[in-house]
Amino acid sequence: MLILLNCPKCQNHLQGENNSKLFFCTSCNLVYDVGDSKPKMYDLFYVLPKIKRDYPQMYFPFWQVCSQYKIVEDGEQGLNPQTRFFYIPAFFIKNINYFGDIGYYITMNNIDLRTGGRKDIPVFPGDRGLTDSIVYPLIYLYKDETTKRNNDAIEINIDHKEISVALIPFYRVKNDFYDSVIYWKYPSGALI
Ligand SMILES: [Zn+2]
Incomplete structure (x- = not known):
């Protein structure tokens, strides 16, 4: 595994751990995905908390994929x-299934995430590269559309237009x- 330091x-020090697939440069607002043989670079966005609390914050990384689709x-x-x-x-x-897929929830409820968050907050390690994640837009849509229509004989054509990483603040x-x-709760043991 290639580790980018x-x-x-x-030349700033990157945030990331031994097993990480993602390495963050908070100075360039970039993330490097080393999941594949050659590291790929994506824009990094800092999301503002929607629910404000006084607890210490930590950013959790989410792939943010803007896609066009037809059913x-x-x-x-x-x-x-x-x-x-x-x-x-x-x-x-x-x-x-037990803790809930917050990504699915945010996506399917069209929750508007505002950017402009602080940069001096630690980032939780990103162990899931784009290759492991990019199938999910289709999985989310298929799950949602087949439930809505009670019909699993649909096809979805999807085209990913823009890929970046959004850092969403969590509280510890x-x-x-x-x-x-x-404000869903995740015991730290639930996060691998
Ligand atoms: Zn940099």
Whole structure:
């Protein structure tokens, strides 16, 4: 595994751990994904907390994928392609069924995440590169659309337009984390 210690652009020390796939440069606002053989670079955004609390904060990285898609039902294409932002945790949650997939929740409820957050907050290690994450927009849509229509004979054509990483603030309360968007609780043991 390749470990990037310094930002190739500005030489600043990168945030990341031994097993990380993502390395963050808070000075260039860039993230390097070393999941594949050659590191790839993406823009980094700092999200403001929606729910404000006085607890210490930590950023959790999410892939932010802007995609265009069309649903094909009974061989018929929907009229216009739709565009939406998808959020996929770039870290692993044990037993996501139990703790809830916050990425799915934010995506499907079209929650508006405002950027402009502080930079001096530590970042939780990102162990899930784009290769492991990019299937999720389709999984999210398929799950949502087949439930809505009670029809699993649909096809979805999707085209990813823009990929970046959003850092979403979480709060640390004793041994648990709470996100600042919907305030779900994640015991630290649930985060691999
Ligand atoms: Zn840099």
